[in-house]
Amino acid sequence: MSRIQVTCTINGDETEFLCDPDQSLLDALRDELLLTGAKEGCGTGDCGACSIIFDGKLNCSCLIFAPEAEGRTITTVEGLAIGSELHPLQQCFLEGAALQCGVCTPGFLIAAKALLDENPDPTETEVRYGLAGNLCRCTGYDKIVSSVLEAASQLRESA
């Protein structure tokens, strides 16, 4: 099998990696680049734990072939904080106890960021539908939804 060389921008850094043609971008991020923040919960696009922002759009990295990343810009959970300064979503998740086991958390944070990038002032219902592609089995979503609404409010105030 011949491997494919891919050059893309990940969390602001130009990054090169080698991948199999049919490898998922999730596997490439995790296995080739050791960016293990995105998780595989299902491998079929049904749980959102592998969510990334791919050329500005929220995607499941398990449903992207790694070679598709050529020339693209990718944000993973590792790219949310700036240095040691947490993103307001991260801070609100911490303070709002929006995580229990934490395995779905990277996907939720990314999905929430994508949601707030497009809709800075969502209603509770919009948050719930906006996060419907992400499964959480621990929290019942209550504290996640509250934390996203709180982060939205903080982001609007600081905007």
Place this chain on the structure above:
Amino acid sequence: MTITEDAAKAEKALKYIGTRPVRPDGVDKVTGKARFAADLRLPGMLAGFVLRSPHAHARIVSVDTSAATGMPGVKAVITAADFPELDPGDPNHRNSNNLMARDKVLYEGHVVAAVAASTGREAKAAAEAIAIEYEVLPHVLTVDEAMAEGAPVLHADLITQNVEPEATEASNVSKRTLLERGDLEAGFAEADVVIERDFYTKPVHQGYIEPHAVVADSSPDEKSVVWCSSQGHFRVRSQTAGMLGWEPSQIKVLPAEIGGGFGGKTTIYLEPLAVKLSHMANRPVKLVMGRDEVFRATGPTPGTHIRVKLGARKDGTLVAGKAWLAYENGAFPGPWGMLGSWTIFAPYKIPNFLIEGYDVCVNKPVNIAYRAPSAPMAAFATETILDEIAVELGIDPLDLRLQNAAEEGDLTVQGPPYPRIGCKETLEAIRNHPHYSAPLGPNQGRGVATGYWFNIGEASSATVHITENGDAIVNTGSPDIGGSRASMALFAAEELGIHPDRIQSGVADTESVGFTDTSEGSRTTYATGWAVVEACRGLVTELRGRAAKMWGVEADEVEWADGEARHTKGDHEPLPLAQIAAEAKQTGGPLSSSASLNAQGAGPAFCTQVCDLEVDPETGLVTILRFTTAQDAGRAIHPSYVEGQMQGGVAQGIGWALNEEYIHDSKGVMENASFLDYRMPVASDLPMIDTVIVEVPNPIHPYGVRGVGEVGIVPPIPAIANAIHQAVGCRLNELPMSPPRVLAAITNGNGNGSGNGSG
């Protein structure tokens, strides 16, 4: 909202317990740094692949691995022949045969071989080259099939325990549980209303988002280091060693972060395979399940058939109850029918009862605990019939429950009396909540239900070290499955009198802390928290001694408060912890303390819930509109995570009630082994879930703690069933209450027309 008993309020004010600090592992978990087992990558690591049975029940005629062993990249191939054949009496016999089929495969997904190779691609290709000849056998999928006369039998040596006359022939029933009191016939004769119904439920999965994963690094001298996701790494050690025929000391287990368990990670699946493959290859090996493997081969909670008969007087007093419960156990025997029997009438005083529970093997994956295991199905039956009695007698359903609710001194079904419990308090909390009297619209209904879980104690260990600058490091043997590092830090903060920010709270591996039982039975905050309290108290004794030495006084003249030693006679300025720590070398050496205990007397947990929903009468679609849960926590250590447990239990209960189920085809192959078709609730399916933390302190625990992890999943199913009845007049007695079932009930006139329909 928190409702605390006056007695608890009167106790000395708590400084840290009951506050909501950010959890110690939180930053790692919001930045993607937290390391779950599948995130680990060791130098030279191989990828494993597990080969599984396509058949629900078959004899393994032959296994030929010769083609696989020579394939590119392949470093090790294992089958049952590579593990010792354990005696049927060995505690690991069942696990051994479940993790690697020996003579027969007993369910679709049962492991038959595993391969380690340089890449996952090579491992899979090699596994597929293993030639296995099966003789397919007839299978059974439900308790009714498995208990029928002439049913195919899974285990030729399984003789039913505890039946009269004594069983002599093999069957699929492993045991009967029998609990009785009073005179059943006389009890029912006293009743003015008697209702008997049958209830059916399907297996449902715990649904944790992280699939099982392990990395094992074994050495040729039969030692292995194992990183894995589990609810109890000491049990991983003992079970893995047991299957391999090794001693526990040969295996060191490092707890990776665990991505959800809910009972499903209280046992092992991959660990001995990874250790064995690694040992044979002399390289680290990683095994990770796919989601379909998680569904097909790891423990769902049982499907059931339950028949309950309850009798009550006109005034609502329950006089007699009879229950017949049959629980699937999956491919090997378990305790599930017994646990259902313990819980089915637990919240109520029923003077005359007979409870008969059966544990039944079927050709499905081995059932394992799922949050208050066995209780939700039992509550579905009892709580639905109670609602029917309330309607028939014209009594408010909460009043009916309050009238019959168990309290301190009432006998449990097993015999011993209840200690102080909060069953009534949770009922009252819901009755007094504004939710209970809010108006409802057309096609909307409101249902209530109460749940019980006994909770357990068991063995826990904790260590506390004081750093050279006077901060504390707390380690326990309990994995953090939902915020326990934060609770442990709060216990230590309260005992030591220092701010939680000054406490590092961690989870230690099997060689760095004393033996600790698995996190199950809502025991961690209760028992491991208690161990932390004991370790801190030991440390405080030591600190008082050191201060006494520094002052040249007797230790009993020193008291500890707010993080400092105080001289009771007032001759000396208080000595803060930092100062004692700084001089520790001079006063006797480093400061540390450990405690190990076997916690007895876990306080039973009760929970009452109210649910509002709306039914689309044309499609059967049920929308949950509002949900409130009131639960007795004894004492909430970190209220945010108590609420989280309550909300999480409700969400899982809603999923179970409405849509989740295992669907098998006629060959016993699971048809919906994906998150697409195994329908767990998504965010837009649920409303906010209101919580009322009721605090009726558990008298035996130093801080009054009761376990809070499980009972919240017990009431949602009957609360929803009862609300559907109020909305459209239909009684549903089969799960899930999915749209096809609800619509069929409406269309077929199962409804009695008494619902809140618009007509």
Place this chain on the structure above:
Amino acid sequence: MMPRHGRKNHLVNYVAPTSVEEAVELLSSAADSRVLAGATDWIPQLRAGRPEPELLVDLKRIPRLLEIGRDGDGTWTIGAAAPAAAVVANEGLRAAFPGLTEASSLIGSDQIQNRASLGGNLCNASPAADTVPSMIVNEGRAVFTSSGGTRVVPVAEVVTGPGSTSLQPGEFLVELLFDSPPARTGDAYLRFIPRTEMDIAVVGAAARISVDENGVCTAATIALGAVAPTVVRVPAAEEALVGSPINDDTLASVESAASEACNPIDDKRGTIAFRRQVAGVLAKRAVLLAAQRAQQRDGGQA
């Protein structure tokens, strides 16, 4: 079963042509190739063990296949690989075909909608595809191309059965065409799933209704998804509507005709009885919604 990391031993390759011509050439040169747009259905099938082709041809770098636009004579073009989210975000499309855009907004999660295309939804040939009934009621046409040339086929003739299409070897979908709807015409699509999101349609119903100034129905098209091997039209309901006002009587006829038109199966997602019953309910509701939209449009616009 249950593949994990490795999928296949033979050589698979990935290419991303940047023009239709290049794609045509690649596809005609490889015997075993497969075009790739969103692949949100196909990748899970691959992971579940479906054989891989030798060549993956990613269409998402061809600008024409990502375009959405309307030409001077009112014909709308949706590139075959344009993601559902782009369809939903297009205000002109939303105004002209609210039902079609709603159907697009129902495909999976936001994550899926940012990948999945209407072209893929059609060519994947699932009986439960959400956008296909809406494309059919809006008389969509599919533009296929290959080394043999280009042909335009009614969307209704593309899917021939579950997982099978009338596409020829080497042929791929370039774009979908829709004429602007006539005056006083509205469309709607409703879907039944047990959850609020993330499920495959158990039943889907699309309707396009035209009315005159008095609210009398002048044209009606009703198409049902997930209730037969391919999308089914409901001529009896259409006939019952045309020439009549939209009222309880005509809606009752629509409901019974739609239930009657179904040829569903029992499967893990629903029963025959349920699908029949709910198909009637959704058809009725979709007709009502489409008619309301038609009445709100005074003619001439969109």
